[in-house]
Amino acid sequence: MVLDAHLDTPLVLDRPGFDISARHDPMHDYAQIDLPRMREGGLDGGFWVIYTPQGDLTPQGYEDALAHAWHRNSVIDKMMTDHADDFMPATTADDAVTIVAQGKHVVYKSIENAYPLGMDITRLDAFYDAGVRMVGLVHMTNNQFADSSTDPDGPKWNGLSPLGEALIQRANELGMIVDMSHAHDVALAQAIDLSTTPVILSHSGAGHLYEHPRNVGDALLLDLAASGGVIHINSLSAYLKDLDTDPARGAALSALFKQLHENPLKSEADTKAFLKARRDIDTKYPPDFASFDDVMAHIYHAHELMGAAHIGIGLDWDGGGGVDGLQDITGLPNITLAMREAGFSDQDIGAMWSKNLLRVLRYVEDARNLP
Ligand SMILES: [Zn+2]
Incomplete structure (x- = not known):
C-alpha cells in the first residue's frame, strides 16, 4: 500500500475545469495527481490537505481563515461524492486496508496551518467530526500556536505558545496526529516532549544533507524516532539544494x-x-529543480540514521514538490526500485510506503481519550 502523508491536491480540485479523472501534464497543467496517474504510479491515497495561508492574527483574519478552511474541506468532500466509485473517506488505520482491498483510493484529511482555529481550540472538534485526523500547527510564518521555521522576523514564542500546547493536548484527546512540518526546531522539540502520541513530520527533509530551516537535523530526528515518530520526505527542490x-x-x-x-x-x-x-x-x-537522487539521498540518510520504522513519503505534490525525474506520481515506482537496489528489504519498503504512517494513526486512535 502506498500512502503519501501530505497531498496538496485540494488546492487544484476547485480550479474550474479541473477533472481528477482525466490525465494532466505536470509542467503544462501544474497538476501532479489525478486518477489515471494514481493508477499508473500505484498511489493508493494519503492525507489530503486543508491548507490555509497565514494571514493577520486578528478576529477578522481568523474568521476569514475559518471560512477558507471549511471551503477546502468541502472541496475534498465534493471530490469523494463526485467520484464515489474511485475515492472513499478514511478515518481509521483499518479503513485504508478495507478501501484498498476494494480497489478504491484512500482519502484521509489533514490540516496544514491551524491558524483558522483562531483563539478557540474547541473548533478542532468540528474538523475531527468532518474526518480530519492530522493537524499541522503552523506554516511559513509564526501564528498563535507556534513559531515557524521560516518566519523572517525569527521566533516569537520560543517554540510553542501556551495555546499551541493546549492544541496539542486537544489533538491527543481527540485522536489526531500532530504534524510539526514547518514548525521551528524548538517547537518541534517541545511537541515531541509534550505530545502523548508520536509526532510526525508530514513533508520535511534531513538538515544533515542540506541546511535549510524546513529540514531537521540529526539530533532532533533521533528524538523524533525515539518517541515513535516518522519523517515523511519532501521533494520541494528549494529545500534540497541551492537553486540556480x-x-x-x-x-x-x-x-x-x-x-x-x-x-x-x-x-x-x-x-x-x-x-x-x-x-x-x-x-x-x-x-531549476533538484534531482531524483537528491530525494533518495534524504530517504537513505533518514533510513541509516533512524531505521526503517521512522521514514515515510510526503512529497508535497501540488504544494511545490517535484524534481527532475520525479515531477509527478508516475515516478513513484522508481523510488521502490532505487530502494531495492540500495538493499532495502521488502519489509522496510512496505513500512516506508504506508505502514509507519498507519502505525502512528493507530496509536492516536487507541489513545483517544476525551475528558
Ligand atoms: Zn507545506
Missing part, C-alpha cells in the same frame, strides 16, 4: 499566487489564463 534561478522568478510567482488568493478562479477561462501566466513565468525565468 533568476531572483525575479520567486517574485513573479509570489505575485501570481497573491493575485490568485485575492481573486479565486471563477471560470475555465480564468483557469486557462492562470495556467498560461504560470507557464509564461517558467519561460521567462526557467525553473
Whole structure:
C-alpha cells in the first residue's frame, strides 16, 4: 500500500475545469495527481490537505481563515461524492486496508496551518467530526500556536505558545496526529516532549544533507524516532539544494499566487489564463529543480540514521514538490526500485510506503481519550 502523508491536491480540485479523472501534464497543467496517474504510479491515497495561508492574527483574519478552511474541506468532500466509485473517506488505520482491498483510493484529511482555529481550540472538534485526523500547527510564518521555521522576523514564542500546547493536548484527546512540518526546531522539540502520541513530520527533509530551516537535523530526528515518530520526505527542490534561478522568478510567482488568493478562479477561462501566466513565468525565468537522487539521498540518510520504522513519503505534490525525474506520481515506482537496489528489504519498503504512517494513526486512535 502506498500512502503519501501530505497531498496538496485540494488546492487544484476547485480550479474550474479541473477533472481528477482525466490525465494532466505536470509542467503544462501544474497538476501532479489525478486518477489515471494514481493508477499508473500505484498511489493508493494519503492525507489530503486543508491548507490555509497565514494571514493577520486578528478576529477578522481568523474568521476569514475559518471560512477558507471549511471551503477546502468541502472541496475534498465534493471530490469523494463526485467520484464515489474511485475515492472513499478514511478515518481509521483499518479503513485504508478495507478501501484498498476494494480497489478504491484512500482519502484521509489533514490540516496544514491551524491558524483558522483562531483563539478557540474547541473548533478542532468540528474538523475531527468532518474526518480530519492530522493537524499541522503552523506554516511559513509564526501564528498563535507556534513559531515557524521560516518566519523572517525569527521566533516569537520560543517554540510553542501556551495555546499551541493546549492544541496539542486537544489533538491527543481527540485522536489526531500532530504534524510539526514547518514548525521551528524548538517547537518541534517541545511537541515531541509534550505530545502523548508520536509526532510526525508530514513533508520535511534531513538538515544533515542540506541546511535549510524546513529540514531537521540529526539530533532532533533521533528524538523524533525515539518517541515513535516518522519523517515523511519532501521533494520541494528549494529545500534540497541551492537553486540556480533568476531572483525575479520567486517574485513573479509570489505575485501570481497573491493575485490568485485575492481573486479565486471563477471560470475555465480564468483557469486557462492562470495556467498560461504560470507557464509564461517558467519561460521567462526557467525553473531549476533538484534531482531524483537528491530525494533518495534524504530517504537513505533518514533510513541509516533512524531505521526503517521512522521514514515515510510526503512529497508535497501540488504544494511545490517535484524534481527532475520525479515531477509527478508516475515516478513513484522508481523510488521502490532505487530502494531495492540500495538493499532495502521488502519489509522496510512496505513500512516506508504506508505502514509507519498507519502505525502512528493507530496509536492516536487507541489513545483517544476525551475528558
Ligand atoms: Zn507545506
